Amino acid sequence: KIQTSTFLSLLTPAFQVIKDRPVIPILASAFIDFQDGLVSVTGSNGEAYVTKTAPGTFGRCTFCVDRPFFKFVGSLPEQEITLEVGENKVKVSHNSGHCPFEAFPPGEYNVIPSPSEDIIMTISSNTLKDAVHMVLPFKTKEDEFAYFGSNIRLQPLDGRYAAVTYDKKTNCVASYFFDEPIKQPIILTPGIILAIQNLPDNM
Numbered sequence: 001k002i003q004t005s006t007f008l009s010l011l012t013p014a015f016q017v018i019k020d021r022p023v024i025p026i027l028a029s030a031f032i033d034f035q036d037g038l039v040s041v042t043g044s045n046g047e048a049y050v051t052k053t054a055p056g057t058f059g060r061c062t063f064c065v066d067r068p069f070f071k072f073v074g075s076l077p078e079q080e081i082t083l084e085v086g087e088n089k090v091k092v093s094h095n096s097g098h099c100p101f102e103a104f105p106p107g108e109y110n111v112i113p114s115p116s117e118d119i120i121m122t123i124s125s126n127t128l129k130d131a132v133h134m135v136l137p138f139k140t141k142e143d144e145f146a147y148f149g150s151n152i153r154l155q156p157l158d159g160r161y162a163a164v165t166y167d168k169k170t171n172c173v174a175s176y177f178f179d180e181p182i183k184q185p186i187i188l189t190p191g192i193i194l195a196i197q198n199l200p201d202n203m
Contacts, residue, residue: 001080002056002058003079006054007039007073009052009054011030014050017049017050020067026064027044029066030043031062039053039058040052061085063085066104069101072092072099081094088104125199125201126201129196129199131154131163131176132152132163132193134176138173151187151190151193153185153186155186160177161178163175163188164176
């Protein structure tokens with residue numbers, strides 16, 4: 001349960017950052033995280049992000065919602081609402097009834113740090129070249145609607161680290177595991193992939 005005014009104070013900054021038609025489909029949504037007495041809402045445009053947090057008493061769950069959800073919450077008068085999260089759905093119960101909305105799994109929500117947050121990671125050229133070589137054949141055709149398909153991601157996966165390719169629906173197509181740790185997901189765009197392929201060995 002949460003007050004509409006509190007929820008809107010978190011949702012509004014997130015959706016001010018989110019673009020109406022982002023190249024990355026999941027970035028049309030805000031990431032909502034109810035954990036340990038806090039609720040946080042994150043919005044990203046692929047270059048910068050904003051996260052707002054408020055205290056409360058909540059169950060533990062994470063999900064993503066799109067702009068219609070935000071607009072509906074904004075249309076409600078001040079009151080306490082209840083959110084019930086199920087498989088791909090979130091139900092908003094309010095004083096006059098309830099309404100269901102789509103809820104998207106958060107697994108592929110890609111929050112890219114703002115330029116002020118420099119994160120330095122070291123990984124060998126051999127590992128990068130091996131990772132790209134193993135998954136590149138499974139990379140889908142490049143087009144503006146296939147962000148995940150046209151790139152390779154380096155990310156934690158199943159307790160390890162992996163290079164991963166996705167199809168247009170962000171389903172994992174191929175993965176290659178390696179031992180060198182990474183601090184956060186890294187997007188390898190076509191230009192970066194080409195540069196990696198031309199790196200000398202043992203760097």
